[in-house]
Each structure stands twice: as structure tokens, then as C-alpha cells.
Amino acid sequence: MPLPDTFARALADRFGKRFSAAEAVRAHHGHDESHFSDALPDGVVWPHSTAEVVEIVNLCREHRVPLIPFGVGSSLEGHILATHGGLSIDLSEMKQVVAIHDEDMDAVVQPGVTRKTLNAALHGSGLFFPIDPGADASLGGMASTRASGTNAVRYGTMRENVLGLEVVLADGRVIRTGGRSRKSSAGYDLTRLFVGSEGTLGIITELTVRLHPLPEAVSSATCAFPDVASAVRTVIQTIQLGVPVARIELLDALTVQAVNRYSKTTLRESPMLFFEFHGSPTGVEEQAHTVQDIARDNGGQDFEWATRPEDRTRLWQARHDVLFASLNLLPGCRGISTDVCVPISRLAEAIAGTQQDIAQSGLIAPIVGHVGDGNFHVVILTTPDDPAQVHASEELGRRIVERALALDGTCTGEHGIGIGKRDFLLAEHGEGVAVMQSLKAALDPLNMMNPGKIFALPG
Incomplete structure (x- = not known):
């Protein structure tokens, strides 16, 4: 249904061309990379500052309009779909790298900064931001879905790499969680509450993220296996031996076949592991030889190296294009x-x-x-x-x-719940879901923050 006239006029008067109810714009913001049917918002607004986000939140609360945060639309569980209508708040124009603290290895960014943009800003500093979900996602969206990706085995996920947040709550308050210190015992860990909350508790308007030193040496390799079980045994033994590999990616034979067709590679079409090693030249060499021995013991063959940057880039781009x-x-x-x-x-x-x-x-x-x-x-x-x-x-x-x-696992390692995994949340967390719903009701009693995602409130 259309936005209330007074609400739409107020947005148009305040934000001018940064507010739109055009169908093409709405269609772009009602579609993500998931398989779910499009669900268009009734309007879209582009704020430039935390103060403007506060204005938008207060206006939505006054008119009881749902509010859906939008980054780049790369989510896989329907997080940005406007299943209850409302206003899409596109944070892509909040894209300033506010500060880079080389000595402390952290950066302060607005939510619309993408991971590639941040790493470009870090060029020459000897530091990088390692979380790589494949898409050039916004850091605000990555925090909201607790994203991870290919580097998580060594560098962790967004949970471990977000030090602090600035968040606008549903009542218009602006809070800061965490900070730049590497540890704290001060009160509840609100940062971890908002990381992974999928926009249901508040809108992230600034992030402080952990940076890591660029490795002195990097080497990638592929290895084919007779079956998936052999490849998985290699992974398990590698991890249990404590080899600090940066990435270990599994592709089954069908995936390798698809990659060869799509990316014009010539990989052996059998189950395969992609590896990447980070460290000193000596350390990388030791890691690689250890893993190669483990792979050989499990029937691995065609252990091939990609040491040139352009070869590594092509290899990992092929992996990212698997979908x-x-x-x-x-x-x-x-x-x-x-x-x-x-x-x-x-x-x-x-x-x-x-x-x-x-x-x-x-x-x-x-x-x-x-x-x-x-x-x-x-x-x-x-x-x-x-x-x-x-x-x-x-x-x-x-x-x-x-x-x-x-098997004591989780229904989602990195995609998040969105609308796609809601039915499994209770099976995984039991009474913990009621606690989550209580937090949601306390912070967003009108259920205006991305309603219908993670769970539906009782009644």
C-alpha cells in the first residue's frame, strides 16, 4: 500500500531527490540474491548522516511505517525484502572512511562503505580487512548479518572483527557500543547483540572494525581428490594439526564442472580443495608442505600452485562466482x-x-x-x-x-535467518527464542524495524 500522504510529503520536503517512490527504484530495493519472491518497499530514502537517520526513524515511528535497512542487496535469506511494506532506508551514500588508526590496527567507517572500498583506503598502510563474503557487500550489511566468508578459518567472522558500533534505536536514541580498546568488562556486550540482528533492533550508522597486517607472503593451491570424504579428512587433519591456513574451500565434482564452464578454468573435474597460506615466506612454505603431505596421504593429486597475484585472483574469483x-x-x-x-x-x-x-x-x-x-x-x-x-x-x-x-551444528553458518530459516530457529535455540523476542519487543515495541525477519513477534 502507498505511504501515508503526510509522511511521503514530509520525506519529499526534507530529502528532495533523496526520497523516491518510483516503481523502478522500489523494485531494485525489493529484490536480493535469494530465491524468494520480490517484496517492494513503498518508498526509498538515502540518508547522509546519523542525524538524518534519526529524523527518518522518528518520522516512521510517528506514522507507524516499517523501516528496512538496505546496503547493496546481496543477502541470501530475504533480509531486505519489504514483506510488510514500508520504507527502505538505503545507507549506500553513508560511505565515508571516518578514520584509520594504523598503530592500533582499526578503522572507523560509515555503514555504506564496502569491504573493497575499505581495503582500497588501506592501500600502503600494510593492513587489510579480511572478511570476504564474496560479494562486495557493505560493512553495515555484513555486520547486520554476521557475515564471514572464505577467510573466516583464520581471521574469524564479523563477530570477531567488529569492535564497536553506533546504532539508532527505534525510539530515535543514538547509542555507542563497544569501542576501540581490544577488551572490556564494562556491562552487557551490546556490540554482539547488534552484530547479526539483521536490522531488527536498530540501524547501524557507524562501525569500528579490526584490521590485520598484510601477510608477507601468500600462496594458493588446488588439490583434487577421489571423493569428497577424502577431501574432508584432509581438512579435518589439517585443522587438528593446527596448521594456520587462511582459506580451505571445498568444491564437489559438479561444482568444479560448473566452474570450468563458467569461468573457463581447466580444473580436474573431481572433488577439490582450494587452499591459501599467509605468513612469512618460510612459514608459508612449511604450511604448504605439511598440507600437501596430508592431502597425499588421503589420495590427493594434482597439487598445483598459484603464486602469482593474477593467478590467485583468477582462482578465487572463480570460487566467488560459484553461485x-x-x-x-x-x-x-x-x-x-x-x-x-x-x-x-x-x-x-x-x-x-x-x-x-x-x-x-x-x-x-x-x-x-x-x-x-x-x-x-x-x-x-x-x-x-x-x-x-x-x-x-x-x-x-x-x-x-x-x-x-x-550433529550439534547450526541452521546457518553465515547467511543469517532472514525469512528463510525462521522455522529452524526454535529447534536450534528453544527457549532462547523467547528471550530474543523479549529483547526485540523491549527495543522495538512497535515492530517497525525490519519486521518479519528472524521471527514474528507473538500476536
Whole structure:
């Protein structure tokens, strides 16, 4: 339904061309990278400062208009879809790198700064921001969904790399959480509350993030295996030996085939691990030889190096394009991308069971994962106008999650809950969900902050 006339006029008078209710603009903000149907907001506004965000929040509260934060629209669980209508608040023009503190290895940024923009600003400092979810996502969106990616096995996720936040609450208050000190025992850890809250508790308007030294040496490698189980054993043994690899990515044979077609690579079309090693030249060499020995003991072959920067970039770009490569396997299909995470010791069991489920479903579903931390993804390809396939894909996704939970894992390692994983939250957290709902009700009693995401409030 359209925005209230007085509300729309107030936004137009205050923000001019930075407010729009044009259908094309709304369509862009009602679509993400998930498989869910588009859900358009009733309008879009682009603030430039925290003070303007406060104005927008107060206006929305006065007129009871839902408010949906928007970064770049790269989420995979429907986080930015306006399922209850309302106003999309596009934070992409809040894109200042406020401060870089080289000696303390941290940076202060606005939420619209993307990870590539931050790393470009860090050029020459000897530092970098390592969280790499694949897409050039905004840091505000990455914090809201607790993103991670290929580097998480060594550098952690957004949870470990956000030191503090500035947040606008639903009542218009502006709070600061955490800070630039590396540890604190002062009160509740509100930073961790907002990291991963998916815009349901407040709007992030500034972040203080941890930076890391650029490694002196970097080397990447690929290794093929006779089966997925052999590759997973290699991962488990590598982690248990304490080898500090920066990235370990698993691609099953179907994924490698898709990558070769889409990215014009010539990888052996069998289960494969991608590795990356960071450190001193001597340390990188030692890590690589250790992992190569482990892989060989598990039947690994064709251990190939990519030491030149351009070769490494091409290799990891091919990995990041896996979703698009997978969709290319079945023209006209819809891809349902789901992720789970299990303890590393249960990884082989989880993936083996998932492979059996895929075979029984009759669907095409490539497997790829950040397996160094027990996280893997399945891209379930479905023909949208075939009800039997849609039902089979939903059942397959459910079985994958249920198995992960049974193995002491989680229903999502990095995609978040959004609208896609809400049904599994209670199974994972039990009474903890009621506590989450109580926090939501306390901070957002009108349920105006991204309503319908994570869970629906009772009543």
C-alpha cells in the first residue's frame, strides 16, 4: 500500500531527490540474491548522516511505517525484502572512511562503505580487512548479518572483527557500543547483540572494525581428490594439526564442472580443495608442505600452485562466482542457496548425509563450502514452474538443516535467518527464542524495524 500522504510529503520536503517512490527504484530495493519472491518497499530514502537517520526513524515511528535497512542487496535469506511494506532506508551514500588508526590496527567507517572500498583506503598502510563474503557487500550489511566468508578459518567472522558500533534505536536514541580498546568488562556486550540482528533492533550508522597486517607472503593451491570424504579428512587433519591456513574451500565434482564452464578454468573435474597460506615466506612454505603431505596421504593429486597475484585472483574469483556458475548448469532454473555449519569433527558425516539426500531427491545440487570452519553450502537448482521440484527442493533443504542440528551444528553458518530459516530457529535455540523476542519487543515495541525477519513477534 502507498505511504501515508503526510509522511511521503514530509520525506519529499526534507530529502528532495533523496526520497523516491518510483516503481523502478522500489523494485531494485525489493529484490536480493535469494530465491524468494520480490517484496517492494513503498518508498526509498538515502540518508547522509546519523542525524538524518534519526529524523527518518522518528518520522516512521510517528506514522507507524516499517523501516528496512538496505546496503547493496546481496543477502541470501530475504533480509531486505519489504514483506510488510514500508520504507527502505538505503545507507549506500553513508560511505565515508571516518578514520584509520594504523598503530592500533582499526578503522572507523560509515555503514555504506564496502569491504573493497575499505581495503582500497588501506592501500600502503600494510593492513587489510579480511572478511570476504564474496560479494562486495557493505560493512553495515555484513555486520547486520554476521557475515564471514572464505577467510573466516583464520581471521574469524564479523563477530570477531567488529569492535564497536553506533546504532539508532527505534525510539530515535543514538547509542555507542563497544569501542576501540581490544577488551572490556564494562556491562552487557551490546556490540554482539547488534552484530547479526539483521536490522531488527536498530540501524547501524557507524562501525569500528579490526584490521590485520598484510601477510608477507601468500600462496594458493588446488588439490583434487577421489571423493569428497577424502577431501574432508584432509581438512579435518589439517585443522587438528593446527596448521594456520587462511582459506580451505571445498568444491564437489559438479561444482568444479560448473566452474570450468563458467569461468573457463581447466580444473580436474573431481572433488577439490582450494587452499591459501599467509605468513612469512618460510612459514608459508612449511604450511604448504605439511598440507600437501596430508592431502597425499588421503589420495590427493594434482597439487598445483598459484603464486602469482593474477593467478590467485583468477582462482578465487572463480570460487566467488560459484553461485552463478551453478545456475548455469540448468538454464532458467532458480537456485536455492542454503548453508549450515557443524563441528569440524562432524563435517564428513554431515556432507556424506547431504550427498545421499541429494541423490535421493533427484535434484541438481552442487556443494561448496568454507570447510575449514565446518561451514558448507548447497545450491539447490529448481525449475520454478514444476511443483514437484519445488516441493523436493524444500524437503531437501529441510533435511540438510535437520541433520546439521542433530550433529550439534547450526541452521546457518553465515547467511543469517532472514525469512528463510525462521522455522529452524526454535529447534536450534528453544527457549532462547523467547528471550530474543523479549529483547526485540523491549527495543522495538512497535515492530517497525525490519519486521518479519528472524521471527514474528507473538500476536
